[in-house]
Amino acid sequence: MEILNVVVGWLWGAPAIILLFSVGLLYAVKTRFLQFRKLGYILKKTGGAIFQKSSGHGTLSPFQAAATAISGSVGTGNMAGVAAAIVSGGPGAVFWMWIIALLGMLTKLVECTLAVFFREKDDKGNFYGGPMFYMVKGISPKWKPIAVFFAITIITGGLGTAAFLQPYTIAESLKNMFGIPAWISVTVAAVGTGMVILGGFKSIGRFCEKMGTFMCVIYIAAGLTCLALNFRNIPAAFGLIFNHAFSSFQPVAGGAFGIAVTKAMKFGAARGTFSNEAGAGSSPMVHSTATTDHPFKQGMWGAFEVFVDTICVCSMTALVILTSGIDIWGSGLTGINLTMAAFESALGTNGIYLVGLSLCLFAFSSMCGWEFEYETSIVYLFGNKHIKLWRLLWLVPSFLALLQTHESVWAVVDLCSGLWVLPNVTALLCLSGAFMVIYKDYEDKYFNKTKPLGGKIEYNGNYFDCSAELTNQQALDEIKK
Secondary structure (H helix, E strand, O other): OHHHHHHHHHHOOHHHHHHHHHHHHHHHHHOOOHHHHOHHHHHHHOHHHOOOOOOOEOOEOHHHHHHHHHHHHOOHHHHHHHHHHHHHHOOHHHHHHHHHHHHHHHHHHHHHHHHHHOOEEOOOOOEEOOHHHHHHHHHOHHHHHHHHHHHHHHHHHHHHOOOOHHHHHHHHHHHHHHOOOHHHHHHHHHHHHHHHHOOOHHHHHHHHHHHHHHHHHHHHHHHHHHHHHOHHHHHHHHHHHHHHHHOOOOOEOOEOOOHHHHHHHHHHHHHHHHHHOOOOOOHHHHHOOEOEOOHHHHHHHHHHHHHHHHHHHHHHHHHHHHOOOOOOOOOOOOHHHHHHHHHHHHHOHHHHHHHHHHHHHHHHHHHHHOHHHHHHHHHHHHOOOOHHHHHHHOOOHHHHHHHOOHHHHHHHHHHHHHHHHHHHHHHHHHOHHHHHHHHHHHHHHHHOOOOOOOOEEEEOOEEEEOOHHHHHHHHHHHHHO
16 A cells, blocks of 8 residues: 555656646647637537437447446546545645546547547457557557557556446445445446446447436436535535635645645546546547547547536536535545435435445446456457457456455556556647647538538548548438428
8 A cells, every 4th residue: 555655646746737737738729729619519519419320430329439438437436536536635626626627628539539530440340449559550650569558557457447446336335325245246246247248349338328328317416406405505615616726835845836735636636537537548449439420520529528527427526515514524434425425414315325326327337338448458459359258357356346445446546547647648749730630620621611521631641531421411411402
């Protein structure tokens, strides 16, 4: 634990925070703050177009890809992680979580766009993409060792977070609510996950499409009810967030920031990135399988994912906790127990069960959805032979989670997410030219309407065929007629 805490403290000190802010600001400046200028357009073309079919090539529909990515990212980080951030970093951590998310919307849009552009298709017709592919194909073959390292961290990190943390959380929740032995909960979760993932990407996509929507609706409805009952405390909650985000600038050795602000930034960035995975490079692997006729179109689903995950779900959790009237620093509660206590204060015993049910659904969907990233990395390193055996390996860490403590589990989470961020964000800083070529093509076609649909986008010897755009336009013309 001491070694883990030292490494995590370094990862989520200056390196990760500076890189995350740098890449977010770089693309914000180059696109003239696209995530703010075109927020309405992005939401309209994603959440507002859920039931529309897309032309082009791919394995999953755009919404299935986004739902799978959301299912993989919306999990314990949104409930237990937010509570842990508030306890460890103070209410100001919520503010820095928002900042990371607002910049992260554009960061993930960039990641997903690049993942689709540089993706590859195997001999079975399955699409694979992600940071490993755009590092080597977009920057240089010399990045191959870094790409291999990243794939290894995704495999070990996925096994350490989604396959390890999520069943741990399910077991703890059901044990506290109903006294169910942990080994029973873990076994059921592992068997259920196996039934979903052994069917491959399409099976995972169909499952997450339904489960992701269902679980978000339940949790958001419960959170809105709590806030409606405690609406008088909402202004004070926002006051706590902003006051603690910038207060207590006590001098510390070797730095200008105060202890409180530094902790708020650290835990806000760490938990925010773990929750929405912007900059981590994991979700783009899912988005790279989407059926689309232009890379930027799927990139917008990445921005939508961060908006739902952090701006909606994480903010909901934070405000419910801060409006509950619970003495956060003196209660001794942390993690999911604090979140449950906050919901219980507004909804009574039903609040505990609603949080418990939501948590189990979130955790289970994360176990299923994150296998996508794990399998993509396996295929990148070892090919698609024996893939079912690799899928079975995904279920093993569930049982190892029975032996762990709350502190050790979250230390593993912070370590893994830090190892993803550093190589991926560095690659994104090098690929701004590639993204701007793709974005300029979309801007000229759809925003400025100075360029005809179709054709190819080319960069560094790679190209994406956009000819399917013409099919979409022809269909629209027929409807108008």
